[in-house]
Amino acid sequence: MVINKAIKKSLRVAYGETLTELGKKDENIVVIDSDLSCSTQTQMFAKEFPDRFFNTGVAEQDAVCLAAGLSTCGKIPFVSTFAIFASGRAWDQVRNSVAHPKFNVNFVATHGGVTVGEDGASHQSVEDISLMRSIPHMIVIVPSDSIETREAIKFAYEYNGPVYVRLSRSNTPDVNGSDYKFELNKSKVLIEGTDVTMISNGETLCEALECAQMLKKVNINAEVISMPVVKPVDKETLIKSAAKTGAVLTLENHSVVGGLGSAVCECLSENHPCITKRIGVNDEFGQSGKAEELLVKYGLTADKFYDEVLTLVEKKNSK
Amino acid sequence: MTEQKRLSEEELKNLEEVAKKIRENILIMINTAKSGHTGGSLSPVEVILTLYAKCMTHYKDWHNSPEWGNRDRFILSKGHASATLYATLAQMGYFDEHELLTFRKLGSRLQGHPTFGLLPGIEVSTGSLGQGLSMANGIALGLKLDKKENYVFVLLGDGEIQEGQVWEAAMTSAHYKMDNLIAVIDRNRLQIDGDTEQVKSLDPLDKKWESFGWQVLEIDGHNLQEIYGAIEHAKELGKQKSAPVMIIANTIKGKGVTFTENQASWHGKPMNDEELQKALQEIRG
Structure with missing residues (x-):
């Protein structure tokens, strides 16, 4: 993709x-x-x-x-x-x-x-x-x-x-095709993978997709899930993917407290505990700057995600 | 000014009897629940009763009535006076009086503060102060969009208008020329921490509302004749001036029971059994 x-x-x-x-x-x-x-x-x-x-x-x-x-x-x-x-x-x-x-x-x-x-x-x-x-x-x-x-x-x-x-x-x-259908209880698996799951929405989704392409070059097959609905969370897709990859990252333009990352971790910790990492604004306030500069500053770009995925996959493999 | 509409002696006598019954029920409900807002429930009894008994077009069968869509609306913005609204609705036949005894109890339709979707007659959920006037504005606009002639009535507490949102809403009502909206302030001059003028002064109330583009009337909020006359006059006045109307109803907090009248300490306190008997005796006369 x-x-x-x-x-x-x-x-x-x-x-x-x-x-x-x-x-x-x-x-x-x-x-x-x-x-x-x-x-x-x-x-x-x-x-x-x-x-x-x-x-x-x-x-x-x-x-x-x-x-x-x-x-x-x-x-x-x-x-x-x-x-x-x-x-x-x-x-x-x-x-x-x-x-x-x-x-x-x-x-x-x-x-x-x-x-x-x-x-x-x-x-x-x-x-x-x-x-x-x-x-x-x-x-x-x-x-x-x-x-x-x-x-x-x-x-x-x-x-x-x-x-x-x-x-x-x-x-x-645009990351979705013209045949896109919104479903309240169903997230979209945009890229299938086996090594790690990346879940995102909003502006960070395209960064996650770009990151998955970068990971391919080092033989890491990342699954990318688009999860626009943060509530109610799509348990089924989450558990299925976590069971397959055993490592889940969330990526969002929001605090790591209470957003998509929290929703995903709440669901997985109760239903399918695995290695997780929430990436987002790290419990701090923003500041003035250009949008692109702020994405870099707060670690919300494909490059930053890439480093986080490598760390997480290493953690998973050393278990 | 058109001649003020008046209630007949018989109507007055009947309403006075119903008001007594409502006061009794309020006190019994709060005593049974061992919690509730005694003072602020007793002050707006006459206003709410007159609205439902004489001024509003409404249907006790609620949405089972074919005419339901053409009802006037009442919003109790000071939701802590829920006991008064429930007791009035029961008198109007919306539900059986016995249900009043479930007030504030687990599983009851008579929640501590009015809750939409449970009990017939409750239009919105209120309780967090300052929100009712905005909601009433929304209903007033909705009625206008649907070209309905109905009115929206909203009752605010005097302490409540210290909430900033009330003034956001006051501007909205005037800006959109809501001549189908009539608000009443239960001006009992007391709030939880004491005299409103000491906690954070509200006077001159009339000038405040006038300067926000409202037509303002001031009445004795326990005088049924005055209440009726003012509300009926407000219906016309709003249309004449293309403006919302505020009725400042001067009331007595804890009205009807000597030992609760004008006592801030009775704001959120129930009577014990002994106090209740004494109060009921006084109300029944």
Whole structure:
């Protein structure tokens, strides 16, 4: 599997376009944004359907509860803002006003992870997946490319209950084919392998795929699993792969505390204990810089993954 | 101004009797649960009762009623007064009065704070303060999108409006000209730690809301005639001014029982059996 990293697409534009398409089909769709519609791309929907777009201004808590109220009238709200605000600023509102009553509200949060870039730590959410995953009833999805984004948004629209979709600010190359189908309970094995399992989502997935190509040259067959759904975690694929390779790495643009790595390790430690390594932001805050520089700084590139895989495979073989 | 709508003497007498019954039930529920919010449950009795008995279009059969989609909504933003809402719904025939005794107990539909999806009449989940007005705004917008003529009523605590989100929501209501939204503040002047003006002052409340673009009315929140008149007036006023209406209902925390009135210490405390008997005697007169 070869990824063309030269052609990158915007996940946010894919979201805005999909939302607008869905809006044409279903007039119950309403969109709430908190003064970031130009960034989140809900502006596309707003231009097409001004009567169904509500801007709360800089008020994320109000936005979440406004959506809760709208959902009780049979509307299907999509709430968008940056991941740091949707998950952090408005966590109590998400928990109490939406998740507890299991209202049909979709959160599409953009600018997840350190690749927010120059804005720095205040805007770089490395905790949102952890925060959202801990709330009962919540579905947590981290798409890796524009194709998966479109399908995840369609899923969120069809699913009756709260969904959190986390998008990156950076554009990513398409790793999924045009025949891609989103399945809530099924991850995708993109590359089959026998020596080690690499599990990723979001922007780091293409790095994991590149890393697998590098490993091939030193005769390490890495299995690469795309796991966009962090909750509920796909136990079956995980256990099957872990049983085959005996060593599992997780790679994510998020803290190693509470995100994909934690979800995978929780599942494996209870069902199929094996050697694991969580790679992500190592329980620290981000900082200003270019997105590409930050990926290098926080060890979220194919080169860094490569070193980690070699160490893990060595550990496995010396057992 | 149009002539104020008034309740007849008979209606007043009947409502007064129901209010007594609700107060009794609130105290019995909290005593049985050995937990609950006595003071803040007694202060909004007349407001909630008048809404359900006289001002709201609603259906005790809840979503089994074919007209359910055309109901007015009530949101208890100060969710800790759940006992008052439950006791009122029981009086309105939403469910059997006996169920009130399960309040706050394991497996009960009458959770400590109103919880959506369990009991008929509960529109949303509240309890974490400051969120009800935003939700009411969402419902008001939803009703407008569906071109429904219904109203949304929301009751806030006075201490509650110290939550910043209330003011985010206040701006939203005015910005979207929510003339189908009527809010009431249960202005009992006490919060857990004491007098609201000492904990963190709220006055001048009317000017605060006016400056946020609301129409403001102020009433005695225990006077049934005044409550009814204000709510019915608010329905018209909102339409005339294309604005949301706030009714500041001046109330007494712990109202109806001499030893609980105006005592912050009764905010979250149940009565023991002896206190309950004394209180019931006073309410029954």
